[in-house]
Amino acid sequence: MFPRPIEQQSRSVQVGYQALLPIALILWLLPLIAVMIFSIKPDSDFVQGNFWGLPSSFEFFNNYGKVFFESDMPRYLWNSVVITVPTVIGTVALACMTGFALGVYRFKGNLFIFFMFIAGNFVPFQILMVPVRDLTVSMNLYDTKLGLILFHIAFQTGFCTLFMRNFIRALPFPLIEAARVEGVAEWRIFWFVVMPLMKPAIAALSVLIFTFIWNDYFWAVVLTQGPDAQPVTAGITAFNSQFRAAYHLMSAGSIVAALPPVAMFFLMQKHFIAGLTLGAVK
Structure with missing residues (x-):
């Protein structure tokens, strides 16, 4: 009735499980990772349509400084x-x-x-x-x-x-x-x-x-x-x-x-x- 523990599965199943687990974790954390990357991007990246690329410059202190001191x-x-x-x-x-x-x-x-x-x-x-x-x-x-x-x-x-x-x-x-x-x-x-x-x-x-x-x-x-x-x-x-x-x-x-x-x-x-x-x- 209950699934068998992964330790009792065959070696191929264990390898597949170990390979898919990090991928599932990354997919689950992807929205949070995207928000974290967005938070360090400059405003010009969004104006130019660079939503998913790497930041053109590191604006961590500038963005968070505006959040805390200018809002x-x-x-x-x-x-x-x-x-x-x-x-x-x-x-x-x-x-x-x-x-x-x-x-x-x-x-x-x-x-x-x-x-x-x-x-x-x-x-x-x-x-x-x-x-x-x-x-x-x-x-x-x-x-x-x-x-x-x-x-x-x-x-x-x-x-x-x-x-x-x-x-x-x-x-x-x-x-x-x-x-x-x-x-x-x-x-x-x-x-x-x-x-x-x-x-x-x-x-x-x-x-x-x-x-x-x-x-x-x-x-x-x-x-x-x-x-x-x-x-x-x-x-x-x-x-x-x-x-x-x-x-x-x-x-x-x-x-x-x-x-x-x-x-x-x-x-x-x-x-x-x-x-x-x-x-x-x-």
């Missing part, structure tokens, strides 16, 4: 930090509490509430564009960082609750029963018994939500406009003018915008993998 890119980056960090904290905090309530307590309507959280994940977010925008306008939250933060927290809590509830259900319930027998209050059980066991899940979920929010482009364009509240994903388009696009600056800005999620993953890699694989083996 609003630092402001967009700061907006992304201000939007993403509170969203991650708020979403994970709400998911921990709702996951604890739905995973530990047995009450009427438990499954219905849980299914409502799940159902929200299957709603196409494009159909919410008009009502969400009208709601933010009516609440005076349009084109504000707070409006984007509140929307992301509300929209991501469903998936996070699904993740946390299932994780908490897999924890040994006798630990909670033993704490209750000792007379420990419910909030202390949550904080001192359950929360320490949830650290791998919290780390994994934080990395996922950080990546989702930081890379969001759709809602950044729908709910914000201008450098006062727009995150970096939407701010990159500011390098486009009415009649031409500064591809070299857009590419440099894209590389800069991609660095925080990559750094976040590598910093939390140990906890992220532990959270995803916890419970995979008995």
Whole structure:
């Protein structure tokens, strides 16, 4: 039923696998490589149609200097930090509490509430564009960082609750029963018994939500406009003018915008993998 490991295949299959793997890796990384090459090209290369050839000159410091010192890119980056960090904290905090309530307590309507959280994940977010925008306008939250933060927290809590509830259900319930027998209050059980066991899940979920929010482009364009509240994903388009696009600056800005999620993953890699694989083996 399952494919045989490559070590158990014939020598010809192993050689073919070893030859095709680097090619597949290069093809997968080709768009990123192209953006990196674009980011060090001079503007004249794009005017002359040299899109895929070698750069006529090395403009790394010139292009990235313009991105950082001659544009609003630092402001967009700061907006992304201000939007993403509170969203991650708020979403994970709400998911921990709702996951604890739905995973530990047995009450009427438990499954219905849980299914409502799940159902929200299957709603196409494009159909919410008009009502969400009208709601933010009516609440005076349009084109504000707070409006984007509140929307992301509300929209991501469903998936996070699904993740946390299932994780908490897999924890040994006798630990909670033993704490209750000792007379420990419910909030202390949550904080001192359950929360320490949830650290791998919290780390994994934080990395996922950080990546989702930081890379969001759709809602950044729908709910914000201008450098006062727009995150970096939407701010990159500011390098486009009415009649031409500064591809070299857009590419440099894209590389800069991609660095925080990559750094976040590598910093939390140990906890992220532990959270995803916890419970995979008995």
